[in-house]
Amino acid sequence: MTAMTHWISEPLDALLEKAVAFITDTAYRAVAERGRFTLVLSGGNTPRALHQKLARGIREERYLELGYKLPEEARRCTRNPDVIVPPWTHTLLFQGDERYLPPSHPDSNYGMARQTLIRNVCLKPSNIHRMPTESGDPEADAQRYEMLLKGLFHKRNSNNAPPSFDLILLGLGDDGHTASLMPDDKGALEEKERWVIAVNAPNGKPPGIRLTLTLPVINEARAVLFLVPPSRHELARSISNGERPELPAGMVKPRSGDVWWFVEGVV
Numbered sequence: 375m376t377a378m379t380h381w382i383s384e385p386l387d388a389l390l391e392k393a394v395a396f397i398t399d400t401a402y403r404a405v406a407e408r409g410r411f412t413l414v415l416s417g418g419n420t421p422r423a424l425h426q427k428l429a430r431g432i433r434e435e436r437y438l439e440l441g442y443k444l445p446e447e448a449r450r451c452t453r454n455p456d457v458i459v460p461p462w463t464h465t466l467l468f469q470g471d472e473r474y475l476p477p478s479h480p481d482s483n484y485g486m487a488r489q490t491l492i493r494n495v496c497l498k499p500s501n502i503h504r505m506p507t508e509s510g511d512p513e514a515d516a517q518r519y520e521m522l523l524k525g526l527f528h529k530r531n532s533n534n535a536p537p538s539f540d541l542i543l544l545g546l547g548d549d550g551h552t553a554s555l556m557p558d559d560k561g562a563l564e565e566k567e568r569w570v571i572a573v574n575a576p577n578g579k580p581p582g583i584r585l586t587l588t589l590p591v592i593n594e595a596r597a598v599l600f601l602v603p604p605s606r607h608e609l610a611r612s613i614s615n616g617e618r619p620e621l622p623a624g625m626v627k628p629r630s631g632d633v634w635w636f637v638e639g640v641v
């Protein structure tokens with residue numbers, strides 16, 4: 375099946391509302407088909423507002439207006455009966471990349487996710503899979519996370535193929551990086567076997583050692599969602615048109631999943 379690319383560009387509030395509706399629908403479909411929703415979070419600052427909106431949910435009336443169907447169990451984990459939230463009790467949460475810092479560090483992606491999403495929704499603690507960053511050995515921690523993924527996904531693919539996450543959220547750097555796959559890190563971009571690797575991202579913000587999913591995993595996703603600020607609108611447009619295959623974000627071409635570009639409009 376040929377993967378499709380979708381482009382949604384709106385002012386921030388409308389964009390986030392559509393992103394929340396899309397994620398919620400994707401989650402309910404996954405739970406209906408496979409009994410669980412596997413979601414990979416991206417890092418950086420852009421996802422903060424999305425996480426907060428995702429935690430609040432979307433008004434049922436607006437969800438229907440956007441063309442989505444109300445799932446049977448649409449009222450899990452929310453006190454407000456007029457609001458729909460994703461099926462968090464059936465969601466397994468993962469990270470796409472992490473700065474090699476403790477979760478308490480202000481630059482920790484997990485710390486940001488905990489603050490803006492995790493502590494505000496009813497995820498089961500055993501379903502929250504943080505990238506480990508405390509052993510002092512990034513390579514060992516990358517392998518540790520990979521082993522975790524193998525354990526959680528082995529039943530579904532005995533041939534050791536990469537895990538197929540239901541939805542991977544990604545950001546976009548000014549230089550076209552995504553997750554912690556940097557344009558000048560050929561080794562990371564050409565990695566075909568490993569699912570999780572430790573990299574040195576000197577040009578990242580912040581610079582330093584990172585753990586990141588590799589392209590074989592990202593390109594096995596059932597769906598990928600890029601959330602992009604207005605400053606990178608043109609870069610996102612050229613990448614989504616296939617004009618920048620040399621950039622890491624341009625190498626995100628899921629084998630069968632669609633790519634959704636949610637790009638804050640240049641007002």
Ligand SMILES: O=C(O)[C@H](O)[C@@H](O)[C@H](O)[C@H](O)COP(=O)(O)O
Binds near residue numbers: 547
């Ligand atoms: O750990 C990270 O920094 C990210 O995963 C990275 O890929 C991020 O998504 C982009 O750098 C955009 O970052 P901003 O959202 O902060 O602009």
